[in-house]
Amino acid sequence: MPVTAVLILAAGTFAIRIAGPLLRDRVTLPDKAREVISASATVLLLALVAVSALTNGKQFGGWALAAGVVVGGLAAWRKLPFVAVIVLAAATTAGLRLIGVA
Numbered sequence: 001m002p003v004t005a006v007l008i009l010a011a012g013t014f015a016i017r018i019a020g021p022l023l024r025d026r027v028t029l030p031d032k033a034r035e036v037i038s039a040s041a042t043v044l045l046l047a048l049v050a051v052s053a054l055t056n057g058k059q060f061g062g063w064a065l066a067a068g069v070v071v072g073g074l075a076a077w078r079k080l081p082f083v084a085v086i087v088l089a090a091a092t093t094a095g096l097r098l099i100g101v102a
Contacts, residue, residue, distance in 0.1 A: 053065075053069045054066055054069060062097075062101070062102040063096070063101055063102060064092075064093050064096035064097045064101045064102060065093055067092055067093065067096055067101075068089040068090065068092045068093030068096070069089065071088050071089050071092040072085050072086070072088060072089030072092075075088045075089070
């Protein structure tokens with residue numbers, strides 16, 4: 001990527017990031033708009049997690065991987081220690097693959 005393009009993208013990123021604090025007191029949003037923005041950030045994060053966790057390259061990673069992600073998510077939701085979350089998710093995925101679930 002040319003240096004000029006990198007500098008332009010850096011300037012644009014900085015401008016967007018600094019606009020938030022500078023415009024926060026000047027722009028008022030309705031409560032409904034604030035709720036939508038808050039929910040959209042959560043949905044975007046969950047979609048990113050789903051794509052990262054459930055795919056291998058450009059294809060579906062298989063049902064064993066999906067089950068491991070679900071078990072890991074439930075373990076994290078139950079506030080188990082991080083090591084336990086990882087071990088449970090990995091053991092679920094490995095166990096299902098061992099018995100032939102792709």
